[in-house]
Amino acid sequence: MDKKNFQRQISTKSDRKLKARREAKNIWFGLGMFGMVGWSVAIPSLLGIGLGVWIDTHIQSKYSWTLMLLVIGVALGCFNAWYWIAKESQSD
Template sequence: MTDDRREDAETVAEIARKAERKEAAQRHGKRSVWFGLGMFGLVGWAVAVPTLAGVALGAWLDRAAPGAFSWTLALLLGGVALGCLNAWWWVSRESRGDD
């Protein structure tokens, strides 16, 4: 296959992918600004709740079983990490059909 034919085939494939994306977007309709705000809120809560739960549990453990390190700080970082994974899961779930 010559370079020109290969480039033509790649161009045709690119146009086909763009056409499929456009048709899928038209089928699903336009997402409103409320969808974006809702997703923004969902991501915020998905991070905030595990973070605050980690802080609360860590503060309780620091009072109940004081040690050489801070449970509050450790569980704060754990809650943020868990919250970020949670937010990533929600965003990837909602954008699954946006290929």
């Protein structure tokens, strides 16, 4: 085996390993982002439900505060998730 062929093989293998590492990081980054988006929607929704149930049990009203605050929590969570995704997209 000559020296140039050997160097070409080493270079090819090195490039393949570096590409595999970058793709693995992208996969983990994507999973982390997926989890962050899920929690950023779930937490405001749960807080809205909890506050709504508390208001409904303590204050008489013809409106369902639980339902209203659930919708508000989901809306705030979606806005929060959009903000984080836009911020991460700009940093790349």
